[in-house]
Amino acid sequence: xxxxEQSPQFLSIQEGENLTVYCNSSSVFSxxxxxxxxxxxxxxxxxxxxxxxxxxxxxRLTFQFGDAxxxxxxxxxxxxPGDTGLYLCAGAQGGSYIPTFGRGTxxxxxx
Amino acid sequence: DAGVTQSPTHLIKTRGQHVTLRCSPISGHKSxxxxxxxLGQGPQFIxxxxxxxERGRGNFPDRFSARQFPNYSSELNVNALLLGDSALYLCxxxxxxxxxxxxxxxxxxxxxxx
Numbered sequence: 042x043x044x045x046e047q048s049p050q051f052l053s054i055q056e057g058e059n060l061t062v063y064c065n066s067s068s069v070f071s072x073x074x075x076x077x078x079x080x081x082x083x084x085x086x087x088x089x090x091x092x093x094x095x096x097x098x099x100x101r102l103t104f105q106f107g108d109a110x111x112x113x114x115x116x117x118x119x120x121x122p123g124d125t126g127l128y129l130c131a132g133a134q135g136g137s138y139i140p141t142f143g144r145g146t147x148x149x150x151x152x
Numbered sequence: 153d154a155g156v157t158q159s160p161t162h163l164i165k166t167r168g169q170h171v172t173l174r175c176s177p178i179s180g181h182k183s184x185x186x187x188x189x190x191l192g193q194g195p196q197f198i199x200x201x202x203x204x205x206e207r208g209r210g211n212f213p214d215r216f217s218a219r220q221f222p223n224y225s226s227e228l229n230v231n232a233l234l235l236g237d238s239a240l241y242l243c244x245x246x247x248x249x250x251x252x253x254x255x256x257x258x259x260x261x262x263x264x265x266x
Binding site: 045047074076081082083084085086089129131139140141142143144145 | 197259
């Protein structure tokens with residue numbers, strides 16, 4: 042059982058469409074991070090959310106941390122082919138040094 | 153500025169052999185973490201080192217070990233390799249040891265066990 046469940050697992054859309062991916066857990070996290078990983082490369086940090094209810098925007102990407110700090114979402118507006126990649130959420134619980142990653146959402150944006 | 157560098161980029165080994173993977177953190181970063189990423193899954197935490205001391209260990213057998221050197225570079229060692237050890241091994245560095253600190257990943261070492 043994954044501590045962080047990501048959905049959907051796969052997403053294939055056309056350029057210009059909007060999409061939302063989810064990261065859910067039954068546990069409370071002190072913080073959650075979102076990463077994007079492209080084939081053959083390591084994950085690149087997009088954002089860290091810390092406060093329940095927090096919303097952060099990064100150009101066309103909007104990240105939200107749930108009020109109870111158990112879930113998060115990533116919304117992409119007007120997706121572009123350059124958004125293609127594996128989107129990973131990761132979190133740490135309390136004072137733990139052991140971060141947990143979800144399995145990721147694989148996004149393909151077709152031109 | 154150089155990012156996190158890992159070597160080698162690819163490696164092929166056979167069952168029972170051992171392997172050493174290397175990681176150089178971003179200059180000034182004192183924390184190094186190691187992850188295993190199996191195809192189709194997210195990275196799984198193996199170790200974290202800060203100021204040459206182990207700060208965290210994931211659920212991996214004792215065949216996995218690591219160390220951090222005075223220059224903050226790190227090695228991951230895996231003994232008695234199994235087929236299931238085939239994966240992308242990622243190294244990440246950060247300035248402090250808190251997981252709220254941004255982690256910067258290298259591009260990984262792709263390890264294949266035959």
